[in-house]
Amino acid sequence: MRWIAKPIVSVVVAVLAYQITLRYLKDTYKSHDPQFAIERTFLESWIDYRSNGWGLDVYGPISKKGRNMGKSGDPLGWIIIDSVDTMMLMHNKTKDDTHRKRFAEEINIAESWIKNTLDYNVDSEVNLFETTIRMLGGLLSSYYCSETYHIGNSTVYLEKAIDLADRLVPSFLQSETGIPYSSINLASGKAIKNHADNGASSTAEFTTLQMELKYLSYITGNTTYWKLCEKVYDPLYRNNNLVGRHYQGLIPIFTNPDTGVFQGSIIRFGSRGDSFYEYLLKQNLLTGEVLYRKLYDFSMDSMKRHLLGESKGQLHLKYIGEKDYGLAGPTSSKFDHLVCFMGGLLAMGATNGKPYSEAANGPDWNPTKQNDWELAEDLTKSCYEMYHQIPSGLSPEIVVFNSNYPNAEPNWWRSESEDYFVKPFDKHNIQRPETVESLMFLYHLSGNEQYRHWGWEIFSNFIKHTKVIKVAADGEEKVAYTSLHNVISLPTDKADNLESFWLAETLKYLYLLFDDDVELSKIVFNTEAHPFPVFNQSRLNELNLTTGWKL
Ligand SMILES: *[C@@H]1O[C@H](CO)[C@@H](O)[C@H](O)[C@H]1NC(C)=O
Ligand SMILES: *[C@@H]1O[C@H](CO)[C@@H](O)[C@H](O)[C@H]1NC(C)=O
Ligand SMILES: *[C@@H]1O[C@H](CO)[C@@H](O)[C@H](O)[C@H]1NC(C)=O
Ligand SMILES: *[C@@H]1O[C@H](CO)[C@@H](O)[C@H](O)[C@H]1NC(C)=O
Ligand SMILES: *[C@@H]1O[C@H](CO)[C@@H](O)[C@H](O)[C@H]1NC(C)=O
Secondary structure: OHHHHHHHHHHHHHHHHHHHHHHHHHOOHHHOOHHHHHHHHHHHHHHHHHHHOOOOOEEEOOOOEEEOOOOOOOOOOHHHHHHHHHHHHHHHHOOOHHHHHHHHHHHHHHHHHHHHOOOOOOOOEEEHHHHHHHHHHHHHHHHHHHHHHOOOOHHHHHHHHHHHHHHHHHHHHOOOOOOOOOEEEOOOOOEEOOOOHHHOEEHHHHOOOHHHHHHHHHHHOOOHHHHHHHHHHHHHHHHOOOOOOOOOOOOEEEEOOOOOOEEEEEEOOOOOOHHHHHHHHHHHHHHOOHHHHHHHHHHHHHHHHHOEEEOOOOOOOEEEOEEOOOOOOOOEOEEEHHHHHHHHHHHHHHHOOOOHHHHOOOOOOOHHHHHHHHHHHHHHHHHHHHHHOOOOOOOOOEEEEOOOOOOOOOOOEEOOOOOEEEOHHHOOEOOOOHHHHHHHHHHHHHOOOHHHHHHHHHHHHHHHHHEEEEEOOOOOEEEEEOOEEEOOOOOOEEOOOEOHHHHHHHHHHHHHHOOOOOOOOOEEEOOOOOEEEOOOHHHHHHOOOOOOOOO
16 A cells, blocks of 8 residues: 555645745735725724723723823823824725725714813823824824815814914023923923932933924914924033034934033933934925935934844844934944834935935946835834744834843843843833834835735734733623733733724835835825825015024
């Protein structure tokens, strides 16, 4: 019988191989309706919040409990306002009538709450930066999306935005330099210094308010917002000689708001440093102001010379390192997931939002732009590997790339390719957006399908690991999505926390990754993924809105 066994084995092997291949092929985004799946996830997550945590700023999807941000206990609309424009976008683009009806109802509920319940006369201090990017940014983009997609009442959002902005802008008038303190009381208008870090303001925080306030000036014609928010740059650049030899356009993460002088010497593209660079480029893209483009190019050139590294594992992954002791000190290979926005930013800087094939054949293309583009691709690949090699397929909050500094300790988790490590306290995942953000930009600018495959893999892992299902007494399944304590040990350990950027950014960028109709040269996303339209230059001229400072 031995003569018959061999062909049977080969047939069995062939059939198995065929089935495995088929299964693998089937599991790409092409065998699904990605936008439908993302809409469903958004609705599940939102409806869990609306049913169990409605109105609360902070919400736990497991305990179904939450609280408000302000010490007074009044709500700021944290999750609601951050979510509205994503619903308007999905309402406009969905191909499913049931989903469209659901979105219309939910937008209506959110809008009524904003109009009738939300009152910003709150006697509590709020963080100026977070409130600006999430609440003011969310109201302004809801205004824009309401007008563009003909859904809801745009006046509701604009009136709230003006009310909130008028409570925030006294921040710029309470220090000698015009650099705001980190918090402000929304009722009294009193600015409050950071309670830690010797009262320093985070450098990226007061340089990430400008898109929102400039857009408000552009809409309303009230030039005060524009003039106040741009005042931070002159002391920042002049008092530190920021383009001089000592800093070369790379900022320490803390600034003394009373003197405008940097405090400490930690330079990084992660928290408190990141969006300073982002808003230099995005102000140029949004308003056309040339000075910010020059400052952005200057900083990127220095970043490449001082902070760029390549891991020593099998994949040679590029990363942007950190300097804890100033530019002259050593470069650490610690890399926050937050830095993953840089792939998309560099790609937008190189192409100005045009497809790469068009931009690279245009008259403005040069070796620097080519280099920025390639770095954008390389960094996005590094960030993808931060998901792909992790047992859950979801990135930890921070990795350390394999380099000589710092050296890996025995208790650090090692990636299979030996390109990065994860420290014990950095294993959590709060459903952050930055990697899928870069995938969205890189896909639309390059047309390379690989970015959609990576995005689908990440989305699938969010579904697999961050979804929690509770069966109610009547047998109905209640679905929610939550953060994770640990992405490395399986099954993943769930945390009881919903970040508003899961709805505002992560699901929006994933949705747009799979949308065929995205024009990146016409809109600019603020740092919380709220889209604003590129300004009309004739209107800017009519309003006399120009750059009010020089270097
Ligand atoms: C989506 O928005 C466009 C305008 O941006 C509009 O023409 C179209 O009718 C909208 N579609 C739906 C279904 O609301
Ligand atoms: C839109 O909202 C504004 C502000 O609340 C209100 O004055 C106006 O009547 C509303 N418009 C419509 C058509 O409901
Ligand atoms: C413009 O905005 C400023 C800042 O909030 C405010 O004080 C001023 O009253 C506004 N001007 C007009 C004409 O509304
Ligand atoms: C730009 O603004 C000018 C002046 O307000 C207006 O006449 C023109 O129609 C606008 N152009 C576009 C494309 O909206
Ligand atoms: C803009 O400046 C011009 C010339 O300086 C002036 O005539 C005009 O009134 C200004 N417009 C506004 C809206 O301030």
